[in-house]
Amino acid sequence: MNLMDEFRSHRRPVAGTELAERLNVSIRTLYRDIASLRALGAVIEGEPGVGYMLQSGFLLPPIMFTVEEVDALVLGSLWVADKADRPMAEAARKAMARLTAVMPVELTDRVEAKYLEVMPSRHATSEDVDVSALRRAIHKEHKVKIAYADARGNTSERIIWPFFISYLEGGRLISAWCEMREEIRHFRTDRMQSLSEMEARYPRRRHDLIKEWRELESAEMPKGKQR
Structure with a gap:
């Protein structure tokens, strides 16, 4: 998670506006992400107007999915990678890689088995716009x-x-x-x-x-x- 990386790069409290600017998100999104990390058990000291600091020792817990949920995520990311525009396709690949990095080994093995496939579009059209x-x-x-x-x-x-x-x-x-x-x-x-x-x-x-x-x-x- 990018927010975790930002926290770990600062030894002193950092202003929320600075964090939001570095992550290219709104301050509202930043507050929501901080609340999500706290819900996962992260000890984040600070408040708006003062600054925030993450106490050391916190690791994101492994993400648990059923095998069917993993298959659905893999198939969905493959579909987006083939059918969507280039920025969305790249985002799907990165999101799947990020999820795989925090999955338990037995689920990671299922992702890497690569037994699901989305066939390329037969009637793909070219686009001149973003x-x-x-x-x-x-x-x-x-x-x-x-x-x-x-x-x-x-x-x-x-x-x-x-x-x-x-x-x-x-x-x-x-x-x-x-x-x-x-x-x-x-x-x-x-x-x-x-x-x-x-x-x-x-x-x-x-x-x-x-x-x-x-x-x-x-x-x-x-x-x-x-x-």
Whole structure:
């Protein structure tokens, strides 16, 4: 854990703002992570405005999973590594390596057996945009400006409010409110020629947009086939 490494690199109390800056997280996230470590048994002295220091001798306990849970984690990380964009795929590999490092030996052996496989996508499409930028915009509820080509190749500039990403076989679909059409539309990332995150937040909450979208999806499906 990066926070543990930061604590161990300081012999004196370190300010929460400094820790948050070094870890590139919000101060709220830092406080949550400190609370999680304390719940695991770490003795962390200090408080906001004073600084924090980890008492020596604490080790993270081994992470316990059932064998089925380990298989699920391995399969999930393999799927993400193959189907997702490059930053997400790399994050999946690192997360699995971090989990493996703190698993008991018998579970580590199961991970290293490598008897699960995700076959490469047969219909993978190339993308010219950074999908991680879309994920950031969704989390921050920021508007995004895109250049988008339709099925006929006609290009238009749109300002959208992205709120959901669907990972499909070989591609990704963005659900967003389109300011030009004044309704919820779906955009294929392989048809986006460019995108830029805007500073402006969209005026509705992501949760409300997702709720409206799901209601529309349910209403459009034939009766008896709703999901």
